[in-house]
Amino acid sequence: MVFLATTRRGYESFMALNAGAALWLSGGLLTAEELGRSRDRGVKVTDFAHELRSDDLDALADAISTIKEHHPGESVWIEA
Numbered sequence: 001m002v003f004l005a006t007t008r009r010g011y012e013s014f015m016a017l018n019a020g021a022a023l024w025l026s027g028g029l030l031t032a033e034e035l036g037r038s039r040d041r042g043v044k045v046t047d048f049a050h051e052l053r054s055d056d057l058d059a060l061a062d063a064i065s066t067i068k069e070h071h072p073g074e075s076v077w078i079e080a
Contacts, residue, residue, distance in 0.1 A: 005024070006025075028051055
């Protein structure tokens with residue numbers, strides 16, 4: 001299972017779940033230091049180079065395609 005968070009609130013909700021799943025983030029959502037701390041805690045987190053908004057369906061479709069390339073056969077959950 002893979003989660004895609006587009007906001008800080010989505011990131012925080014994912015962290016509260018402690019799901020152990022992979023997490024992909026909208027670009028710029030976390031600082032480099034925050035990303036490092038998340039990874040140090042064992043979170044499998046990847047951040048896009050660009051910002052993703054939940055109302056941009058074309059960008060979300062592209063993001064899902066990219067995620068599926070890296071996680072074939074996995075379900076992708078998107079923050080809404």
